[in-house]
Amino acid sequence: MYYEFQNSAKILSGDFALENIPHELKSLGAKKVLILTDKTLEKIGTLQTVIDSMSGKDVQIGGIFTDIPTDSSIDVINEVTKKYNQLNCDSLIALGGGSVIDTAKGVRMTLSQQKEDIMDLAGCELINYGKHIPFVAIPTTSGTGSEATLVAVILNKVKNIKMEFISYFLLPDVAVLDTRMTLTLPPKTTASTGMDALCHAIESYTCLQKNPMSDAYATAAIELIRDNLEEAVKNGSNKNARLAMANASLMAGVAFSNSMVGIIHAIGHAVGGISRVPHGDAMAILMPHCMRYNKDKLEEQYAKLLLYIAGDEVYAKTPKEKRADTTIEYVEKLLNKMHELTGLNTKLSEAGVKEEDFDKIATGAINDGAMIVNPKKADYEDVIQILKGAF
Numbered sequence: 001m002y003y004e005f006q007n008s009a010k011i012l013s014g015d016f017a018l019e020n021i022p023h024e025l026k027s028l029g030a031k032k033v034l035i036l037t038d039k040t041l042e043k044i045g046t047l048q049t050v051i052d053s054m055s056g057k058d059v060q061i062g063g064i065f066t067d068i069p070t071d072s073s074i075d076v077i078n079e080v081t082k083k084y085n086q087l088n089c090d091s092l093i094a095l096g097g098g099s100v101i102d103t104a105k106g107v108r109m110t111l112s113q114q115k116e117d118i119m120d121l122a123g124c125e126l127i128n129y130g131k132h133i134p135f136v137a138i139p140t141t142s143g144t145g146s147e148a149t150l151v152a153v154i155l156n157k158v159k160n161i162k163m164e165f166i167s168y169f170l171l172p173d174v175a176v177l178d179t180r181m182t183l184t185l186p187p188k189t190t191a192s193t194g195m196d197a198l199c200h201a202i203e204s205y206t207c208l209q210k211n212p213m214s215d216a217y218a219t220a221a222i223e224l225i226r227d228n229l230e231e232a233v234k235n236g237s238n239k240n241a242r243l244a245m246a247n248a249s250l251m252a253g254v255a256f257s258n259s260m261v262g263i264i265h266a267i268g269h270a271v272g273g274i275s276r277v278p279h280g281d282a283m284a285i286l287m288p289h290c291m292r293y294n295k296d297k298l299e300e301q302y303a304k305l306l307l308y309i310a311g312d313e314v315y316a317k318t319p320k321e322k323r324a325d326t327t328i329e330y331v332e333k334l335l336n337k338m339h340e341l342t343g344l345n346t347k348l349s350e351a352g353v354k355e356e357d358f359d360k361i362a363t364g365a366i367n368d369g370a371m372i373v374n375p376k377k378a379d380y381e382d383v384i385q386i387l388k389g390a391f
Contacts, residue, residue, distance in 0.1 A: 003211035005258045006168055009137075009148055013177040013247060015239075018050055021093070021136055022057030024174045028134035030091035032062035034084050036104050037095040042066045044184055046140060050095055062089040070278075071155040071162070072099045077106035077118045084111060091134035094172075097193070098144030098153070098279065101137050105152035105170045108133045112169065118154070127167035137172040140181045142232075142245035143193025143280050145200055145253015147175035155273070162273045164369055171257075177246040179239045187233045190245075191338035192280030194229040197221060197249040198331070199264055199283040204256035206294070206301045208373040214259035217251045222308040224248035229334070233341050262374035263365075264290040267383060270364030275353040281345055288332040289390045295324055297376040302327045348391045358387050 012020050025033060041047050047064070054061065065080050084092075084107060094104035106118050112130035113121060121127055137147035146152075152165045185193075198221075204210065205218040228244040235241065267290065268282035277285075295302060303323035307315040309330050318326050338344040345351040353361075362383040365371065371378060378386075 001211065003209070003213070005211060005213045006150070006171070007148065007254045007258070008168075009172050009175045011175050011177065011250065014243065015179050017176050017178040018053035018138070018180070021174070021176060022054050022059045025059045025091055025134055025136065028091065028173055030059055030134040032060045032087075032089050033091040033093050034062055034080075034087060034089040035064045035093045035095060036068060036080060036100055036107070037064070037066055038068045038100055039066050041096055041140060046181065046184070047095060049180055050093070050138065059091075063087040068096065068100050068103050070099055071272075072102040072106065072153070073155040073157055074118055075157070077103055077110065077154065078116065080107045081110045081116060081118075091136075093136045093138065095138045095140065097139065097141040098146045101139065101144070101146040102152040102154060104135060104137065105146075106154055106165070108135050109152070109165065109167075109170065121165065122163065127165070127169055129169050135172045136174045136176060138176045138178065138181060139246065139249065141185060141189065141193040142182055142242070142249040143196035145197060145249045145256070147172055148250045148253035149257035151257065153269070160273060161364065162269050175250060177243065177250060179243050182242045182246060183237060183239070185236060187236065188342040188344055190233050190236065191229070191342045191344045192278060192284060193249070194225060194232065194245060195284035195287070195335065195338060195344070196280035197245070197252045198225050198229075198334070199287050200252035200256040200261065201225070202287070202291070202305065202331070203261040203264055204252065204259040205305060206298050206375060207260050207262045208375055209259045211259060214255040217255035219305075219308045221248040221252040221255065222305065224251070226309055226311070230337060230341070233338065260373045261370045262290075263294065263371060263376070263378055266368035266371040266374065267361070267365040267386060269368050269370065270361040271348070271353060273364060274357050274360050275351070277348070277351045277353060281351055284335050284338065285345060285348055285351060285390055286386070288328055288335065289386050291328045291331065293378070293382065293386055294374070294376050295328070299324045306330070348387065353391070355391065358384055361387060
């Protein structure tokens with residue numbers, strides 16, 4: 001077996017991790033940083049917590065950009081790139097969920113390649129190292145793992161598709177998991193992002209590019225999610241559960257960044273692009289249906305995953321021939337539990353997907369890069385049947 005694996009981001013995890021950012025930026029040669037975040041995090045005070053942690057330190061805050069939408073877009077990335085240059089900044093901090101961090105990745109791409117329009121860089125793995133732009137990612141959700149991935153998903157509004165940019169040079173220099181950053185995350189968002197992290201771990205463990213290193217990160221992430229997601233949803237002020245979910249999200253991100261994902265993400269990307277369903281919601285809804293589609297090819301892998309998603313007692317008591325099905329049942333049980341606790345959608349129809357959009361979704365899914373590494377080939381009709389089952 002040949003594989004490649006990279007996890008180059010320095011990880012700062014735990015209480016008061018934020019206070020170490022100025023030192024890390026200084027060591028990277030940064031003096032004037034542009035902070036990217038969104039209006040909600042500015043409103044609830046999360047941004048101010050980061051600003052306060054940097055006050056009186058060696059690195060100056062050169063500017064703050066808060067107009068980042070739910071889906072990172074080409075226009076926003078180009079706008080931030082222009083502002084960065086106007087303010088003469090030399091580094092980036094991304095404070096937020098996947099959209100904010102992916103926006104920062106896009107900005108870093110344009111800056112490092114000395115471009116003004118990110119579309120000049122469209123295409124998989126065309127991006128060389130270029131000029132180094134120090135980059136710190138501070139996730140405020142525990143799901144995307146974007147702080148540890150080599151992928152940026154960016155919305156092309158003109159074509160109404162989500163584009164993937166892939167390069168090892170997209171990885172942040174520093175990923176900061178601070179217990180204060182997710183304490184105010186609403187229960188439903190906690191559930192959605194937690195299911196997203198679970199999906200990353202499961203697909204990274206089962207896709208065609210899986211490897212021993214990604215397997216180790218994936219299974220460790222699944223155990224943390226098993227033991228902490230429900231508590232984080234029920235009791236958001238539990239710092240231990242919150243930090244465990246942050247670590248799980250990062251580890252799942254490292255796993256799929258080095259092995260890729262599969263059919264759940266292929267269909268989910270299309271559902272998000274066409275029907276504007278939040279990514280975590282789409283992953284949660286589609287996961288059990290796509291796992292059942294893949295089961296005949298993944299019987300052995302799903303059986304092994306039962307140990308991590310259900311624990312050793314359930315694994316030992318379950319007959320070998322029933323373990324794969326039981327793993328899928330546990331995923332479905334967790335989804336139903338999240339629905340019971342938070343109202344998280346369990347069907348595409350509940351999430352606003354329309355049956356008349358199935359054609360566009362299926363066409364987008366079979367042309368999505370994630371489909372290439374799915375262990376079982378899926379055509380247009382296969383995707384339609386999965387969509388019907390999840391509807």
